[in-house]
Amino acid sequence: MANCPKIANFQTYFSRTILMTVRTRFAPSPTGYLHIGGVRTALFNWLLAKQSGGQFILRIDDTDQARNQEAALQPILEGFRWLGIDWDEGPEVGGPHEPYFQSARLEKYQAAAKALLEQGLAYRDYATTAEMTAERAAAEKAKQEFVYSRTWMAETDEQAAAFEAEGRAYVVRLKMPRVGKCEFTDKIVGEVSIDWASEADHAIQRADGTCLYHLANVVDDADFEITHVVRGIEHLSNTPRQIFIAQGLGYDLPVYAHIPYVAEPGSKKKLSKRKIAEYLNNKDFKRLYQSGADIADRIGLEIDPGTFNPVLVDFYEKIGFTPEAVVNYLVLLGWSLDDKTEDFTRASMLEHFSLDRVVKSAASFDPQKLLAFQGRYMNQIPLKKKTPRCARYLEQANLVETPIECDQVSTLKQIIEAAGDRIAMTGDILNFDDFWVDDDKLAYNEKAWQKRMVKPENAGFLIGELKKVLSATPEFAAADLETLIKGFCETQEIKIGDIIHALRVSVTGKAAGFGMFDTLAILGREKVVNRITIALQKLDDEKAGAAAV
């Protein structure tokens, strides 16, 4: 072979382009929500396929409910688009194996069921639901594994006719082996060995002729030429029966890789979107939720408990997370490259991802770490990109015109620059609403007001004096203001801290914010002076009121 380069080349070519083309898939049900655990599974699939030039396929598992499917599908597709997880074949993009909706593929499944029936690998079962339930209950009562008696199994047309004469209808069940073991290698779990006998005779076709998940799944995976089935570990116990089906139908088996589920914050239970009320007891989860809820509230977004949920990706999009941050966080949830690398670009993920390094145990969702990634990514986004994103929130909160006006944009840019990493997600721009509200509508933080204005005896006097200086100065840039105010402090023989807190409350109403000189400069002389006047009036009124009592 060594002296026969042509063949060697051919082999390389052949194995890369034909044998090794990786095709993976993600198969959501159109429920309307994209679960964060599901996204991670999809991401792993996507990475695995794309890193070697393969294809990632989106298939819609809607064998059960066909109603209102289009509406329920959109949020899922939008979520993937937002995250930059694109699909080579599937809804809206089509592909060579259309259709990609299971509801439209029934004939294929029925043909497969028929083939299994003909080979004696499946049978018509005429048991009623009640009879089946009774057998199951008996097994449970005896604390034994349920093994169907096959009393109502029909393997010949004569038997079938006899049951039908009794008015019975049939489902098609797999005739599972009852001896030996099903053995297969899982890329993550390792060697798996399960007794065939522990596999029930699972139904693959309903009485109404429609087919069930396991059959549809196997048929589609083969039809779509899926090479790697990467899915949640909850499917591990489904694998033997799917192998049984695939072998019965003469398919090549895909590579299986069962990844552990994403667990709840602070527990090892599977993360579930329904348990949000419970998760809200977790202080980190609550904080994440609350910061989102605050933003949603300010932009007038209706908080639908069904969708506004940190377990769903929708949530992050709505409050201004960066998709790259979410993806980076998720890729490290159950996978790592080495002992230190944490920041991954899409390219480096593609370069380094491998199933071999997927962790075997479940990983808890950690809102704090997600937030940390988000903060880091946000910092790297250039001002030019941040500005329009932030503007959207101001518009939605009616703090600026829609669309935002030109001079407002330049103010916004200054705010974003001055705020720096205080804006961790785009929606945080709403924390700086004080720049946009009318002077007489400014809300004052009561605690700060009391502490900085009311309690210090000379606060009013100092602010009054400062107002005179600020009114008179020709320059109003941050650097000039710093010199001016420091000079003012020297004149008054006070420390800068003695005036600046009172000043901040007076002009922003808040206890904290970014640099004071920046704040003044952005606000501009007119607003600053005006707000000080209003604040001093408020102080006077309150003192007069207090004296009267």
Added chain:
RNA sequence: GGCCCCUUCGUCUAGUGGUUAGGACACCGGCCUUUCACGCCGGUAACACGGGUUCGAUCCCCGUAGGGGUCACCA
């Protein structure tokens, strides 16, 4: 309950038959500072337990405990 899976700081994880068990987030302390953040410096903190095997086990084997998944005419 049957079957299957998992177990390293609070969390995500790295790691090896001999390491001061590494990193990140969080937390605590300090510095910086007009507040809040950031940043910088430092710190606390883990191999579930019990038996083996071995000169030596976090690492290999067995068991125990704990946690979890799954047992549909759902997907």
